[in-house]
Amino acid sequence: MPNSQPDTLPSPHYGSYALITLLMVAAMLAWQTWITNQNFRGYHQQLAVTSVTGAADELELLITELQRSMRLFAEEQRALLEEIASNADSDAAWTLLENAVSRHYPEYFGLTLTNIAGDVFRPDFDNAVNELCQQDIHSFIDEGYSHAGYIHPNPLGYHFDVMAPWGDAGRPQGVFFLSFPPEILARTLQRIQAPGHALLLLRADKAGLIEATALGTRTELQRGFTLSSDEQQRILHGRAIANSRWDLVDLPDAQLFRNELARNAGYALIVFCAFAAVGLLMLQQLRRKEKRRLQAEEQVLRHQADLAHVDRLNIMGEMASGLAHELNQPLSAISTYCQAGLRIIETLEDKPDKLAHALEHASIQSQRAGQIIRRMRRFTGKGVVRRKPIDINQVITNALGFIESELKRKDIKLDLDLAADLPAAFGDEIQIEQVILNLLHNAIEAMFSASDRPRMLRISSKHSAADTLQVSVHDSGPGLDAATVDSIFDTFYTTRKNGMGLGLAISRSIIEAHGGKLWADTTTPGGATFHFTVSTAEA
Amino acid sequence: MTATEATVFLVDDDDAVRDALELLLDSVGISTASYPSAAAFLDHYDPGRPGCLVLDIRMPAMSGMELQAALAGESVNIPIIFLSGHGNVPMSAKAFRGGAVDFLEKPFDENVLLERIHEAIRLDRANREATARRTDACTRLATLTRREHEVMLLIVTGHANKEIATKLDLSHRTIETHRGRIMEKTAAQSLTELIEIALASGSHELK
Numbered sequence: 001m002p003n004s005q006p007d008t009l010p011s012p013h014y015g016s017y018a019l020i021t022l023l024m025v026a027a028m029l030a031w032q033t034w035i036t037n038q039n040f041r042g043y044h045q046q047l048a049v050t051s052v053t054g055a056a057d058e059l060e061l062l063i064t065e066l067q068r069s070m071r072l073f074a075e076e077q078r079a080l081l082e083e084i085a086s087n088a089d090s091d092a093a094w095t096l097l098e099n100a101v102s103r104h105y106p107e108y109f110g111l112t113l114t115n116i117a118g119d120v121f122r123p124d125f126d127n128a129v130n131e132l133c134q135q136d137i138h139s140f141i142d143e144g145y146s147h148a149g150y151i152h153p154n155p156l157g158y159h160f161d162v163m164a165p166w167g168d169a170g171r172p173q174g175v176f177f178l179s180f181p182p183e184i185l186a187r188t189l190q191r192i193q194a195p196g197h198a199l200l201l202l203r204a205d206k207a208g209l210i211e212a213t214a215l216g217t218r219t220e221l222q223r224g225f226t227l228s229s230d231e232q233q234r235i236l237h238g239r240a241i242a243n244s245r246w247d248l249v250d251l252p253d254a255q256l257f258r259n260e261l262a263r264n265a266g267y268a269l270i271v272f273c274a275f276a277a278v279g280l281l282m283l284q285q286l287r288r289k290e291k292r293r294l295q296a297e298e299q300v301l302r303h304q305a306d307l308a309h310v311d312r313l314n315i316m317g318e319m320a321s322g323l324a325h326e327l328n329q330p331l332s333a334i335s336t337y338c339q340a341g342l343r344i345i346e347t348l349e350d351k352p353d354k355l356a357h358a359l360e361h362a363s364i365q366s367q368r369a370g371q372i373i374r375r376m377r378r379f380t381g382k383g384v385v386r387r388k389p390i391d392i393n394q395v396i397t398n399a400l401g402f403i404e405s406e407l408k409r410k411d412i413k414l415d416l417d418l419a420a421d422l423p424a425a426f427g428d429e430i431q432i433e434q435v436i437l438n439l440l441h442n443a444i445e446a447m448f449s450a451s452d453r454p455r456m457l458r459i460s461s462k463h464s465a466a467d468t469l470q471v472s473v474h475d476s477g478p479g480l481d482a483a484t485v486d487s488i489f490d491t492f493y494t495t496r497k498n499g500m501g502l503g504l505a506i507s508r509s510i511i512e513a514h515g516g517k518l519w520a521d522t523t524t525p526g527g528a529t530f531h532f533t534v535s536t537a538e539a
Numbered sequence: 540m541t542a543t544e545a546t547v548f549l550v551d552d553d554d555a556v557r558d559a560l561e562l563l564l565d566s567v568g569i570s571t572a573s574y575p576s577a578a579a580f581l582d583h584y585d586p587g588r589p590g591c592l593v594l595d596i597r598m599p600a601m602s603g604m605e606l607q608a609a610l611a612g613e614s615v616n617i618p619i620i621f622l623s624g625h626g627n628v629p630m631s632a633k634a635f636r637g638g639a640v641d642f643l644e645k646p647f648d649e650n651v652l653l654e655r656i657h658e659a660i661r662l663d664r665a666n667r668e669a670t671a672r673r674t675d676a677c678t679r680l681a682t683l684t685r686r687e688h689e690v691m692l693l694i695v696t697g698h699a700n701k702e703i704a705t706k707l708d709l710s711h712r713t714i715e716t717h718r719g720r721i722m723e724k725t726a727a728q729s730l731t732e733l734i735e736i737a738l739a740s741g742s743h744e745l746k
Contacts (some may be wrong), residue, residue: 325597325624329553332622332645336559339649343566363649370646486599512630 014286018279025275029268033261040260047194048236048250055192055199056239056248059185063149063162063243066180070164073104074176081166084113085173088121101178109159110179116141116172136161137175145172150203150245151182151211158182158217182217190214196256197236200227202247204240208232211246227251303398307437310430318506324373331366331373338363389424390432392461392469392534399436400459403444410448410455417460425469425534427514432534435507435518439473439530442503446477446528453526467537468516474529480522488520507532545660546590549573550580550606551622552598556645560593563649569656577601577609586615589667591640591659593652596623596630604630607637616666618659622647676740679725687724690717694730695737 074081077100083093101111113121118137133154140147145165151158159179167173185201193199193214203209208227211217227235231251238249338359345356396418407414425432440457447455456476464470480488489508504518511518511532521529547569551557557573564571574580578601580592596603603621610617621634621642631642640662641655683691693703700714707714727733 328624328645329556332624332647333553333555333559335646336556336563336649340559340562340566343563347566366646367648370644374644490599 014283014290018283022272022276022279026272029272033264033268036264037257037261041257044196044252044256045236048197048252051192051194051197051199052237052239052248052250055188056241058188058192059201059244059246059248060242062184062188063241066162066178067147067164067243069104070162070176070178073100074164074166078166081113081176082173084121085115094122105178105180107180107184108178109157109181112137112177112179113166113174114177115174116167118175121174133161137163137177140175140177146243148243148245151201151217160185182212185212186214186216196253198251198253200249200251201241202227202238202249204245204247306430307434310434314431314434314506314510318509320377321509322505324377327373328370331370335363335366335370338366387426387538388429389426389538390429392422392425392432392471393418395429395433396436396459396461396471399433399440402437403440406444407457410444412444412447412455412457415456415458417458419460419462422461422463422469423536425536426538427534431510432514435510435532436471436473438503438507439532442530443473443475443477443528446475449477464533467535468533469536470531470533472521472529472531474524474527476527478528479526480520480528482522485520485522489518544570544589545663546588547571547656547660548580548584548590548592548617550575550577550592550598550603551595552576553595556595556622563653564656567653577603577606580606581609584615586613586617589660589663591618591620591656591663593620593622593656596621596634596642604633604637607634607639611637618662618666620652620655620659672739673741676736676738679736680740682724683721687717687721690714691721691725691733691737694718694721695734 077097080093080097080100083090084097087093097113098111101108112133114137115121118134118141133152136147136152140163145163147161147163149160149162151160153159159181161177161179163175163177165172165174166176189199189201189212199214200210201212203211208231210225210227234254235249235251238247240247341359342356342363345351345359396416400414400416406412440459443457447457453476458472458474460472460474462470462472489504508518511534515535516533518530518532521531547564549557549560549571550573551560552575554575557575561571561573572583574583576598594603594606601609607619610619618640619634619638620640621631622645623630623642624645634642640659643652643655680688680691689707690703693706698706700711700718703709704711704714721727722733725733725736727736
């Protein structure tokens with residue numbers, strides 16, 4: 001009977017595996033978030049460099065071009081300018097100049113003409129050439145007619161000035177200059193500025209002072225005119241603009257990177273949560289499966305223990321039964337001989353009383369021995385069969401479960417022919433299973449001894465009579481010898497070196513106790529067949 | 540009824556048990572015939588010999604149970620006493636259902652066995668006498684013609700000649716003639732004897 005303990009395998013640490021997997025997922029997601037963020041930053045940094053470079057080039061070109069064209073203009077209109085210089089009150093000349101300027105510089109904001117001392121010939125802007133403009137003019141003259149422009153206010157609005165000397169080359173007679181609205185600059189910024197970024201024109205000589213943005217000049221700005229230190233920190237790229245007092249910088253929106261980080265982190269968190277949830281569910285499933293597996297294993301062990309227990313009981317019972325049968329025969333003969341002797345003495349005339357006494361007590365003692373054997377048999381006897389409905393095919397399948405690996409190992413082919421829809425048999429499932437197992441073991445043993453033919457084990461079940469089921473086990477072993485077939489069921493009969501010779505005797509006892517029959521069939525060719533019947537009647 | 544002495548047939552595969560039983564039965568004056576196997580018994584058994592069968596229940600080849608079934612199959616009605624080395628309840632129940640007289644566990648009490656043997660012999664004798672009577676009655680009745688048989692049945696069921704004549708639409712005289720012939724053929728001395736013969740024949744018209 002197979003009752004070896006299966007190796008107890010340590011149950012897998014699913015929890016630890018899941019935790020490690022989750023940690024790896026978390027690390028991967030963090031890594032990916034960081035990389036995405038770096039890429040985003042790199043992209044916007046590049047964007048800032050491109051925008052600043054493009055816008056700064058354009059603004060430099062604009063200013064340089066204005067300075068160049070104004071010098072040419074002053075040269076061209078020299079006669080007119082000289083006329084105004086000689087006769088400052090000539091409205092006609094002034095109008096002519098204004099018209100010419102309007103034609104060439106339609107966007108100009110104000111027109112001013114001075115002598116070499118910087119005095120204004122004709123006050124423009126209703127005398128609005130203020131202190132800052134004066135400073136500008138003087139610095140222009142003092143610095144040799146080059147000028148770094150900037151935006152400054154006058155009563156009419158913010159503007160920036162572009163100046164050109166007029167008169168003979170190398171000996172200028174004064175300054176001709178035009179004021180322009182800062183919107184010209186703002187337009188360029190607006191066109192080039194990338195979404196999420198602000199291009200700012202800052203005063204190079206006054207830290208953080210904003211001169212113009214894409215929205216316009218200082219007056220239009222809805223916030224302070226200077227950048228906070230925090231904003232200065234945030235600047236991605238900056239460049240000085242030639243011929244001006246300006247730096248062009250790119251300031252990203254305060255939310256730009258923060259939003260990106262939040263979005264990526266949120267995405268990572270969602271993915272992580274999904275992984276964690278799926279992982280937990282799988283873990284739970286695995287735990288449940290593991291639990292079921294352990295339960296099933298336990299059940300198999302219990303079943304094996306039951307079989308082993310019944311096996312021991314049966315062996316004891318069968319040994320007692322066998323002994324009883326063997327001993328009862330001689331005891332019976334002894335008792336009967338004594339009785340016969342007593343009756344013979346009765347017929348004698350001279351009765352030997354002592355001999356009669358001896359015979360009588362010998363008879364009584366043999367009866368007593370019989371009583372002892374009977375008592376012992378009751379004690380170890382198989383008792384009353386527990387009768388329950390059993391599915392005989394299921395019992396066969398259960399028994400096969402024990403020898404499956406042995407069949408594989410010994411290269412024995414199995415041919416199962418189980419009738420479908422069999423009615424339930426009545427009896428003790430464990431005991432019937434033991435009978436089947438016993439027959440299977442005998443069959444395997446028989447085939448193992450004959451190596452010259454293919455090994456084939458055939459098991460069939462059928463409805464053989466009205467209330468009888470028949471199970472047959474056929475093997476392709478050497479078969480049974482007709483001469484010994486009668487003794488194979490005897491208690492203690494065995495062909496094996498280490499067999500006890502109880503298997504078939506026990507099996508027959510069990511089947512007989514169930515009201516069935518177990519017999520060997522010597523007529524089937526090519527091996528041995530054992531049949532047994534069980535009743536489907538409930539009684 | 541023949542006067543043949545009853546024989547106890549012993550069938551047991553154990554030589555000592557057989558020998559001891561022969562000695563015991565011989566000591567009380569009962570003749571025995573013993574066989575070591577069911578097959579040997581069947582080979583030699585003559586159903587005409589009266590007696591009973593003492594049978595060991597478990598033997599190789601053919602068990603006591605199987606022999607009981609075989610005898611029943613041949614309509615041999617010999618009383619059987621089973622001996623068992625290790626009787627169990629289902630087995631004894633089956634034996635009794637098959638008509639066994641008793642079921643004794645070895646080692647048995649010889650007095651009980653002898654008592655049962657005497658009972659069985661008596662039972663066998665009674666069975667045989669009943670069988671003999673029925674055979675005899677059937678033989679006698681078989682000589683009657685169909686009409687005589689008809690009249691006989693009415694006679695034994697207590698009808699007077701006149702009633703029979705009316706029933707069968709025959710003359711009184713004819714019935715008288717039939718009656719005389721019936722008594723003659725069956726060799727019955729009286730009406731009572733005729734009734735006994737009719738009953739012994741087991742004629743189903745009387746049931």
